[in-house]
Amino acid sequence: MKITLKDVAEKLNISVSTVSRVVNNKSYVKPETREKVKKALEEMNYSPNLVARSLKNKSTKTIGIIVPDISEVFFTYLIKGVDDILSRNGYTIILSDTGENPEKEELYLNLLLEKQIDGVILATVNVNKESKALDRLFNNNIPVIFVDNLPNIKRNYDSVIIDNSKASYMAVEHLINLGHRRIGIITGKLEETTGYERLMGYRKALMDNGIKIDENLIRVGDFKEKSGYENMRSLLEIEDKVTAMYVASSKMTYGAVKAIRDAGLRIPEDIAVVGFDIHDNSGLISPAITTILQDEESIGKVAAELLLKRLQDEGEKRYQKIVLEPCLEIRESCGYKNIKTKASK
């Protein structure tokens, strides 16, 4: 059976509070009793009941992390970063996978609240709808850190993202520098900040370089591979063909590359490609795809650190939006090789 403070207290014929105090290294307790108790604790194999402690302390030392799909590399690295920081600070993480379902997200937020988590890191899929669950969290003063995607809500909030506009800017500028003028883009849903901002960066890069924007070269996908394939295929039907593509998500990039190949065109000779979030852990994709990278693990770490800060000084009410730098990793799909540039601050 499970040993409790009471058990060891009785065994030693002392009070529970004293035992508790040695467990927590708190307050005064005579050195010899402390030793005696420690020994008994050890012998009886005492292990504290953290749920009881949580009830008393009103802190579970647990945070919730909600992601749309844990099997996406982006989120696994993100979680890795979060876990790294939080676990070393004595926190435990509860993981929830919403399967990109806003109702599930709502459900889990409520569940986490009921579980009395101390905070939440949230990669939301619920960008527009106002969320009752979210309101509840805010009302209960549970810090929430948004990552990846920003919701469209009235109140202020903390968030950690990358500069999506700049990411696109870097990608497109790279293509321009290589001499391309007809550059197409496949971005993601415009309701999501990621999709929208990435398109904005594309526009800006072209404008800044005096290239007229051809709306016909702009396609909006849904981040999935299929939409990458199909949008690319339709782009290839334009007579005045693109010479370069910027595709704003990994899966869409895979789709686009396949469409290009299926059309019998070569990369980079016929069309140069810059992708997004292409982590090729096999290192076997050829040509290696030049890509915008975000340091997902850092995003996770920074989010975790921000959360920790919020947990420390509850008073702080100024919300932060932390924007990390993306990075353009030049690989082979634009005709260059082995040059790696990184955005500077």
Added chain:
Amino acid sequence: MKITLKDVAEKLNISVSTVSRVVNNKSYVKPETREKVKKALEEMNYSPNLVARSLKNKSTKTIGIIVPDISEVFFTYLIKGVDDILSRNGYTIILSDTGENPEKEELYLNLLLEKQIDGVILATVNVNKESKALDRLFNNNIPVIFVDNLPNIKRNYDSVIIDNSKASYMAVEHLINLGHRRIGIITGKLEETTGYERLMGYRKALMDNGIKIDENLIRVGDFKEKSGYENMRSLLEIEDKVTAMYVASSKMTYGAVKAIRDAGLRIPEDIAVVGFDIHDNSGLISPAITTILQDEESIGKVAAELLLKRLQDEGEKRYQKIVLEPCLEIRESCGYKNIKTKASK
């Protein structure tokens, strides 16, 4: 502030227990009071404190899952499967990443115990050392389900794995059927069942087919890419070279493929390759690597279901070892194309 049962009880001038009963739909309560209470609950925005409930009920409806590295595809899919089953059964999962560190694993097991989790799904890295933490879990009757890797301990336990020996057998037999006789293997650490069993299957396949085993063609790596590369390179130095390779982990496969390419050899023309766990979500690796696949998500689901079963009838003391079938997916790296076979029961 947080609303408690007491708050709504006082508001309605009734007892806490009645309110509790309507919250839990338990026992008798007069229809009209029930309605009255429900309304108040709703209005006051009551949300139960699950930690208090857990303390009373001695069940947290939470399970822990411990993996060596959450950023490995294998584990992300595994977790996905576990999460799917458990979340739909009202359980919440606490995720811990040990970073392949046995001490951390020990630490987390203890932490989970203290957090009063109801059960654990464990992909251990601690195959040999006897674990005090593990003993504690067993002593406290917390069900533990092992996945992927089996520990070398005295007591019986539940586990869900694939038939690693059969996996190798299928891989090697495939190569033999294609006419290969000099087939090399790079397996993983032999202390781990995965490494050991996979080697055994290789041996058996050769023996069953009357091919003499050349110990010189057997290499033992550590599952990492580098060991794949180096072992492959050393294999290529043998004068009577292999015509086919079987590499028993994804990363080692990537390494081996690179070594083969770096040596100026072609796949599959010069050397055929069967890999392991090669999930190419880009679909862009060429030639696509023929591979043994395990259905990680199913492993997760089956493990979760087994755990649920254990949680239901605590009495059950017969431990189970559930062995799932691997599958050989024939892609391009052995010279065949688009033929897919699946192991039958």
Added chain:
DNA sequence: AAAAAATATCAAAACGTTTGCAATATTGCT
């Protein structure tokens, strides 16, 4: 109309901690 049975409610204990306050023990000082 009284007794028995069923229904509805409540008070209090319990889950395993932590902690403020009070009580007691020890020490140092004069």
Added chain:
DNA sequence: AGCAATATTGCAAACGTTTTGATATTTTTT
């Protein structure tokens, strides 16, 4: 020795639930 200061311990309340046993109310049966 006497007192104040300090160190050590214990008691009891609290955290928010669930649940048992008791009591109160209503309904049914005779």
